[in-house]
Amino acid sequence: MSSNWSSMSAPEIAAPMDVRLMNIAALMLGAAACVVSLGLAVRWALAQPMFAISKIVVEGDTSHHNAITLKANVGGRISGNFFTLDLAQARGVFEAVPWVRKATVRREFPNRLRVTLEEHRSSGFWGADSESRMVNHLGEVFEANAGDTEAEELPRFVGAEGASKEVLTMYQQLSKSFQPMDAVIEQLELTGRNGWRLQLDSGTQMELGRGSPAEVMARVDKFLATHKQVLASYQRSGLDRVESVDLRNGEGYAIRLSGVSTLAAAAVEKK
Known part of the structure; x- marks a missing residue:
């Protein structure tokens, strides 16, 4: 009777648990050493001049x-x-x-x-005369070197912090109305009571009063449309002969001409 024992392989014997743990630890230590070495190499490379x-x-x-x-x-x-x-x-x-x-x-x-x-594209100065802050074309306030602004012939805007965009927008609207008169706005102020006040390059001071932009512009346009008649009645012409104007009365306006005061009421428009 033949035997098959010679053709059968011996069964594999599993390594003891402690040996397997030691092999895993050795692999982990080797990987950690590679990572550290790679990190040191990268740090060295990054530090090169x-x-x-x-x-x-x-x-x-x-x-x-x-x-x-x-x-x-x-x-x-x-x-x-x-x-x-x-x-x-x-x-x-x-x-x-x-x-x-x-x-x-x-x-x-x-x-x-x-x-x-x-x-920044400067549109004007912001704040008191002593300040060098400016307002850009978007109504944003920014710091500027005082030496860079001395030669700038720009208007000055005054108002509460955060009101710069509102003041710039009003200035742009007013400038269009005064342009046909060859008048330039030197300063525009939004007062603490939300009233508007401006000064022209002729020195004329104007109180524009409160209200929406449309209401303020309506009063300004009314004055510009009628002021020549008022000036002519006093043998004067041109805004440079006007010292001050008060538009806060919705029915008319008060105007001062070289020391002479008068009221230009709504009746002026009827002439």
Whole structure:
């Protein structure tokens, strides 16, 4: 009788539990060592001088700034290299520079920054005569260097904080009405009682009163349409001969001419 024992393989014997645990631990330690080594290698590579930011390319609105002046303003406030630089923090640093409304900052390998600027477009000064703050074309208040504003022939706007957009909008409407008269608004104020007050380049002071923009503009247009008749009756012409005007009375207006006071009532319109 033949035997089949010779053709059968011996059964595999499982490794003891403690041996298997030691193998797993060895694999984990080896993987951890690889990760640490890789991290050290990456840190070494990132610290190489070739990745340090060495050039800033400036483009966009550069009326008040270029790469040299920007570097002087930014100074050491930007930290990190090409890989570690915080773009949001860098953008905030550039936007803190006077006249810069918005900045876009991009990395350019291996060591450059490209900065695109949008500057404020000034529409007038904001606040008291001693202040150098300005209002841009969107009605936003921004800080400007005093030396950059001395030559600006712009109107001054006065009002409560947060009212700059409202004041600018009213100024734009009023300017259109005064333009045919060759009169320029030097100052426009929104008073604490929500009344409007302006001064022309001729020195004329005008109280426009309160109300909606449409109501204020209606009173102004009424005055501009009738003031020549009033001036003619006193042998005068031109707004430069008017010292002050008060439009707060909806039925008419009070006007002062070189020391002479009179009331121009609604009857003037009937002549």
